[in-house]
Amino acid sequence: MLRSMILFLAITTMTHSQPAVHYTLAMSHPSTHLLEVEIRVDDLKSNTVDLHMPAWRTGRYVIFDFSGGVQEFSAVDDKGKSIQWKKMDKDTWRIEHGGANYITARYKVYANEFNQRTRELNSEHAFIDPAAVFMYVDELKNRPLELSILPYGTWHVTTGLDEVEGKKFTYGAPSFEYFADCPIEIGNQKDFRFTVDNKPHIISIYGDGNWNIDTLITDFTKIVVANKEFWGDLPYKKYIFFIHCQPNAGGGTEHINSTVMGVRPFIFSNRASYIGFLGLVSHEYFHTWNVKQLRPKAYAPYDFSKEGYSEELWISEGTTSYFDDLIVLRAGYRDAKNYLEMIGQMISSDRSRYGNTIQPLSEASFDAWVKYWKRQQNSFKAESDYYGKGSHVSLLLDLEIRHRSENKHSLDDVMRTMYRRFPVSKGFTNADFIKVSEEFTGGRLKEFFDNYLYGTVPLPWEKNLAFTGLELALKDSTGKIGLGIMTQDTGEKNRITGVIPNSPAEKAGVEINDEIVALNGFRVRSSEMNERVSSMTKGDEITLTIFRNDKLKEIKLQLEYFGFPAYVVKKTAKPTDLQKSIFESWLKDRF
Numbered sequence: 173m174l175r176s177m178i179l180f181l182a183i184t185t186m187t188h189s190q191p192a193v194h195y196t197l198a199m200s201h202p203s204t205h206l207l208e209v210e211i212r213v214d215d216l217k218s219n220t221v222d223l224h225m226p227a228w229r230t231g232r233y234v235i236f237d238f239s240g241g242v243q244e245f246s247a248v249d250d251k252g253k254s255i256q257w258k259k260m261d262k263d264t265w266r267i268e269h270g271g272a273n274y275i276t277a278r279y280k281v282y283a284n285e286f287n288q289r290t291r292e293l294n295s296e297h298a299f300i301d302p303a304a305v306f307m308y309v310d311e312l313k314n315r316p317l318e319l320s321i322l323p324y325g326t327w328h329v330t331t332g333l334d335e336v337e338g339k340k341f342t343y344g345a346p347s348f349e350y351f352a353d354c355p356i357e358i359g360n361q362k363d364f365r366f367t368v369d370n371k372p373h374i375i376s377i378y379g380d381g382n383w384n385i386d387t388l389i390t391d392f393t394k395i396v397v398a399n400k401e402f403w404g405d406l407p408y409k410k411y412i413f414f415i416h417c418q419p420n421a422g423g424g425t426e427h428i429n430s431t432v433m434g435v436r437p438f439i440f441s442n443r444a445s446y447i448g449f450l451g452l453v454s455h456e457y458f459h460t461w462n463v464k465q466l467r468p469k470a471y472a473p474y475d476f477s478k479e480g481y482s483e484e485l486w487i488s489e490g491t492t493s494y495f496d497d498l499i500v501l502r503a504g505y506r507d508a509k510n511y512l513e514m515i516g517q518m519i520s521s522d523r524s525r526y527g528n529t530i531q532p533l534s535e536a537s538f539d540a541w542v543k544y545w546k547r548q549q550n551s552f553k554a555e556s557d558y559y560g561k562g563s564h565v566s567l568l569l570d571l572e573i574r575h576r577s578e579n580k581h582s583l584d585d586v587m588r589t590m591y592r593r594f595p596v597s598k599g600f601t602n603a604d605f606i607k608v609s610e611e612f613t614g615g616r617l618k619e620f621f622d623n624y625l626y627g628t629v630p631l632p633w634e635k636n637l638a639f640t641g642l643e644l645a646l647k648d649s650t651g652k653i654g655l656g657i658m659t660q661d662t663g664e665k666n667r668i669t670g671v672i673p674n675s676p677a678e679k680a681g682v683e684i685n686d687e688i689v690a691l692n693g694f695r696v697r698s699s700e701m702n703e704r705v706s707s708m709t710k711g712d713e714i715t716l717t718i719f720r721n722d723k724l725k726e727i728k729l730q731l732e733y734f735g736f737p738a739y740v741v742k743k744t745a746k747p748t749d750l751q752k753s754i755f756e757s758w759l760k761d762r763f
Contacts, residue, residue, distance in 0.1 A: 191316045192214055192215040192312045192317065193212070193309060193348075194211075194317065194319075195210065195211055195212075197320070197322065199298050199322070202293050202298070204293075205284040209281060209305060209307075210278050211276065211306070213312070216273070221275055221309060222266050222267075222309065222310065223277055223307040225238050225263045225264075226263075226303040227476060227478060229290060229301050229352070230303065230427065231426050232288070232289075232425065233479075233485065234540075234541060234544075234546070238304050239263045241283065241285075241291070242279050244278075245265060247276065247278070249275055250275070255270070277307070281304075289355075289425045290304035296360075297327070297358060297360070298327070298359060299378075299432075302353075302356070303352040303476060308476070313348040314347045316345065317351055318342060319333065319343045319351070320339070320342045321358065322341070326360070327358050328361075330356070330357045330363055330412060330414070331343060331354055331355065331357070332354040332410065332411070332428065333351070354427060354428060363375070363377075364376075364377075364388075366389045366392070368396045371406055372411075373396060373413070376412055378415070379415075379417030379418050381417040381437035382437065382440050383440045391453075394505075395450065397503075398499050398502050398503045399457060399499060402587075404588065407461065408460070410429060412430035413431060413453065415433050415434075417435055418436075419437070421434030421436055422435065424452050424453075424455065426456045426459030426463055426464060428460075431457060450500055451496055451500050454495075454499045455496035458495055458496055464596075465596055466587075466590055467596060468482040469598075469600060470482035470484075471599065472597060482537060483535075485537035485538075486534070486537045486565065487566075487602075487605060490562010490565065490566055491583075491587070493560070494567050495566075501759065508760075508761035512740075513740075515642075516647070516740050518560075522564050522631055525552065525557065525561075526552065527555040527556050528556050530553070530554050531556040532628055534625050536557060549684050552670060565624050565625065568624070568632065569620065570758070571636040571637070571754070572639070573585075573613050574639065574754045574757070574758065575636075575639035577612055589608050590608055602625065637741065640751055640758060641743055641751030641755050641763060642743060643744050644739050644740070645739065646737050647737065647738035652734065652737075653708070653732070653733055654676075654702070654705050654731070654734070655676055655677045656672035656678060656734055657670065658671075661697055661699070665687050666688045668687075672734070680728065680729035682716065682727060682729070683720065686719070688716060689718060689724070691715070691717075710733060711732070713729070714731060715727070751763075
């Protein structure tokens, strides 16, 4: 409660101080996709002002080309006279004002790339991640600012920014970092309010779908309450769940007091799909603490000018990915049986990802900026996944702590302690996380982290699941039969997009980008590959006719079993008291 009150007072005090920078956002012709931006800078430190466009946005660790959408830049002094400016590099505009009291810069931003949840303007709405639209002055980035919005037509504004009293469509922020972390929806979105702990929460929906708002409010409330019980507080004045219902939509991005989530319009009546959506809600909302408050040192504070390399993203994203499903379970939307089925899928995913034997988890975290979001052709074979493997290591660490402490402690305790001990301004490292984990085990965890964080030793699923009275069994007695390729139809062409290691295809010399013309003399499309092969048996010989660099070739290969089996997780017949105790406290169900 004290932490929340301090945060509230700090934001309130700073927001209502005199702003050093004032932004105006207009959108007079939505069909052009051009946002119109004006920046007035009042506190001038010298005869030049550098305006910087951020190189990335929060929640996605990759460099964007936000500056590439900027056009028609201009600047005037306090008398309205045009002043000189020069572009210094990709993201910097330098204005020579010669001693003006204030300067005003204007530019337009082409906004039609919502798939990255950055910026979009069209005839239906505007969505703005401020980092993708607004420039900043480095010397003033920690000073208060204001934003005035001129909505198109009858559109209204939904945002986590604080409203400035007495000024319609005007909002304040204590710093550019806070401002950049508050997305803005402008349009005819439907806003629905509910309250938890006397704090307003808003479900803001753009687009149509078969959702039922009473159901959403009930279910979102349970997720909020479960997180409040986990962390102990709600570290915001208000919270907004932005939902974009669009065909092929998916994924989400966390922000300081909101989240932006994409969902297909008609999944809400399908129970399995809807529970999957609640898992997304749980994931993004858990980030309100783990990432937005509890941050790796590389992001305390954010530096929007460059990459922030961090070996701790496996905690930020992976540990969040572990707890998102547990929170859904604790809120009553999954049960232990369903969760054990999910663990079986986790094990198959872990053991079938060849990159886990190549790249340590710490390196996968560090390389988020270098590799993960670029999806290179050999990613599956050469890279680990700080989301997936990060969640697996978190699960196994949780069981390790519960076992060593005789079920007195868990990873829950570690996360809560990290949250209290490492505020936003401080940040944490892997060493900090390891130290806190060891406090709850009463002994060293060096071997665990050396093997599974800094090394590529196979994860000890059998050993650690046994701590909770669980064991693995093969789901089927035979392996998978097939060619070992991934394909995709592009127009009339069926191209190979991936070749699985040690598969018949790799042994025969099949390569990525080969175009498959025929299988055993008959044309085959991507959607037909599995069906054609599944009717064959081990030892059958197949002839692939391919184009490689426009040269026709034939490749012969022999079908065989390869890959990794599927697993089921089941309870042991005679659990110990400790195993039963761990199982029941972990999954909130009777053994």
